[in-house]
Amino acid sequence: MTTAKDIQLPEGYGLQAFDVLDSTNEEAKRLAAEKPTQHLWVQADQQSAGKGRRGREWISERGNLFCSLLWKADCDLKTASQLSFVSALAVRDVIADFLQADRRVLCKWPNDVLVDGKKVSGILLETAGEGLTDPEYVIIGIGINLSRHPEEALYPASNLAELGCPDLEPLPALQSLVASLDYWMTEWRQKGFDYIRRRWLERAKGQGEQIIIRLPDEEIHGRFIDLDVTGGLKVETESGIRVIAAGDVFFAPAG
Template sequence: MGPIEAALSTGYRAELHERLGSTNDEAMRRAREGDPGRLWIIARQQEQGRGRHGRNWVSPPGNLYASLLLVEPAPAGVAPQLGFVAGAALHRSVAGLIGPASAGLSLKWPNDLLLDGAKCAGILVEGVSWPGAGLRAVVIGMGVNLAHHPETALYPATDLAVRGFAVSVEDAAAALVRNMAAAIELWNRGAGFAAIRADWLARAGGVGGPVRVRLPGGERRGVFKGLAEDGSLLLDEGGVVAAIRAGDVFLGADGSAVGAGARSETHEGAGL
């Protein structure tokens, strides 16, 4: 079953394109044109891919680039939780594709997926608003490094092929479509976020260990204590626990056990 069939079986729609500028941009365009949502935009190649803070990244053929358009999915205050919904679904999807090697998979706050400490997938959540009407739609973009990864990146990166897994775009997209539908149903417009939060934490890396958070005003170091009820990172700075809503996170004593190369966005950001 391919992604289009998988989407239809879960009450969604899907389009598979050979090439697009950006799957997120295309989904946002559809939202502004009045698309009812529950639509997957999937591409084999992107020409204008972007990540958090407008960072560019290479989007060659062979990787998965997918964006889900949801129209009025929840009140604006809880819409950022969709990053964690997507993270849990992304972990389940890749774990199902690589089997026993999934023991090396972990989620990095707020929404990167690591394989043995290097990034193999990530998420970019963006909102579409109308003047005077507030949040109208949310676009959840996900990229999975199936066959390629950047050699030069902000953090170490990897892909599934270099680890010995031959995964097609179609199979990866179908798995993501199915798992995302289940996670959105569990989330239930925010009513089920406690269950999503617990699921995310069970798959997270670095909990209880040292972490460095890069913020606009400098860096903060401490111990990653988990997630607050709203999804903020809890940072224990010598007995004082702070809730961090946005930042670049570096796990480990040297702050290097993280990855990049797909998509990434902060919890508070995402244009919501």
């Protein structure tokens, strides 16, 4: 049985594992206040107050992977936001490897991962520490549905067990994720965001297709054509090209 002590970490990284936390992102924020000099992974078997994008609840029962990386930043906020796509690629590769089904596993803008069109993972980026434009730390919160998923969700969901990968435990999954994220962060640092952007598009669902983007005060219908240089979603609408910085994407029904 894998324990937290068995997790192999890249140089400069630490790991803190817990039975129960309110949220791994919240624990990462508390750790950031202690000014750690290394990057820290935080993992919990269960969360009592897990959260997703836009403050939504993230169902956090035992059996799934709940973790966050407290990354000591060395870039500005605009650059740090690229980690959303870096992280999505890392998670996608982990899931595709577990399922041995590369083409079934796709990225959904901005940072979800889908298998057979159903959401199995989510990512939440936050910042911590002083500085608004140059954050001290970036927190990358990641949840992967290993053995269960919410029955009622904003987007159809599933888990890896029902998709063909039973008996996968959180800590072995974390080990794979640690290695995958380290790989993709190295690629990002060495090759830049345009490389990441192109790799993400190769693994994206819906490019060239009709999509719906729901914003707080508007619903946009159009064709997903590209990502811009910042990662914004480029959509061709009846009134022209629009670039969306944040929103919830849904895929239009066939026909």
